[in-house]
Amino acid sequence: MSRFTNKNIVITGGTTGIGFAAARQFIKEGAKVVVTGRDPKKTAEAAKELGESALGIVADITKPGDLEALFDQIRDSFRGIDVLFANAGIAKLGAVADTSTELFDDVIGTNFRGTYFTIQKALPLLRDGGAIVFTTSWFDEAGAAGTSVVSASKAALRNLTRTLASELVDRNIRVNAVSPGVIETPLFGKLGLAEADVQALGETLLSQIPVKRFGKAEEVATAVAFLASDDASYITGVELPVDGGLTQL
Numbered sequence: 600m601s602r603f604t605n606k607n608i609v610i611t612g613g614t615t616g617i618g619f620a621a622a623r624q625f626i627k628e629g630a631k632v633v634v635t636g637r638d639p640k641k642t643a644e645a646a647k648e649l650g651e652s653a654l655g656i657v658a659d660i661t662k663p664g665d666l667e668a669l670f671d672q673i674r675d676s677f678r679g680i681d682v683l684f685a686n687a688g689i690a691k692l693g694a695v696a697d698t699s700t701e702l703f704d705d706v707i708g709t710n711f712r713g714t715y716f717t718i719q720k721a722l723p724l725l726r727d728g729g730a731i732v733f734t735t736s737w738f739d740e741a742g743a744a745g746t747s748v749v750s751a752s753k754a755a756l757r758n759l760t761r762t763l764a765s766e767l768v769d770r771n772i773r774v775n776a777v778s779p780g781v782i783e784t785p786l787f788g789k790l791g792l793a794e795a796d797v798q799a800l801g802e803t804l805l806s807q808i809p810v811k812r813f814g815k816a817e818e819v820a821t822a823v824a825f826l827a828s829d830d831a832s833y834i835t836g837v838e839l840p841v842d843g844g845l846t847q848l
């Protein structure tokens with residue numbers, strides 16, 4: 600079954616981790632995919648690995664000029680977009696007492712502001728009947744110490760999932776979110792923590808996960824594909840946890 604044959608799919612943050620796994624899944628099911636990232640080398644490598652159904656475009660979602668250029672190029676190459684997977688995001692940790700304005704602006708500026716204006720720029724190209732999927736996080740349900748800014752950024756996206764779903768209902772564009780638990784991706788190397796601290800964090804998190812293992816990017820990708828597909832035709836405004844029971848049990 601090819602649910603995405605002749606569909607054009609744009610994945611922000613599609614060069615590694617969850618976004619890259621989703622690109623592979625969509626291509627396996629017949630789609631043409633644009634993957635974006637900030638790093639030109641990683642973007643080129645990802646597009647090459649994904650093959651001829653993929654186009655890699657370097658675009659930083661925090662830069663309005665990059666977003667403008669991204670959607671201009673997509674308009675020229677693709678015309679319309681059937682699915683937007685707004686997945687690009689970062690995580691930086693710190694107690695409220697120690698959080699700098701730079702960290703705050705970086706995380707909110709990427710995860711919420713960057714994603715918000717990605718959507719705004721994409722809206723004219725999104726086809727009626729299409730779908731948007733956000734990547735939120737198990738953090739937006741939890742009160743884990745040290746995660747205040749990243750958790751708030753994802754909670755903002757969780758609400759945007761609902762408000763945008765309302766605004767797009769007349770165009771039959773469904774808007775949903777996938778909420779990953781602890782997933783093995785390069786993200787953990789980018790937290791700004793020493794390796795020993797990442798290890799300790801991993802052990803603490805593992806002890807809290809009901810199914811006793813971390814998730815795989817591919818396990819999130821299949822949930823994204825479900826939400827983006829006609830299999831989810833009566834589902835809009837939801838956040839689907841893919842977290843081994845972390846937020847549910």
Ligand SMILES: NC(=O)c1ccc[n+]([C@@H]2O[C@H](COP(=O)([O-])OP(=O)(O)OC[C@H]3O[C@@H](n4cnc5c(N)ncnc54)[C@H](OP(=O)(O)O)[C@@H]3O)[C@@H](O)[C@H]2O)c1
Pocket residue numbers: 611612613614615616617618635636637638639641658659660661686687688689690709713734735736737778779780781782783784785786787789
């Ligand atoms: N892994 C987890 O446990 C977990 C849990 C909950 C939520 N999430 C969320 O899942 C999403 C994907 O993360 P991941 O785990 O797959 O991590 P990842 O491998 O680090 O992927 C992040 C992707 O986002 C891109 N990106 C970051 N900042 C960007 C920006 N300003 N503009 C454009 N692209 C940008 C990265 O590209 P560059 O490398 O070029 O910057 C990369 O392609 C994120 O939104 C993250 O918050 C992950």
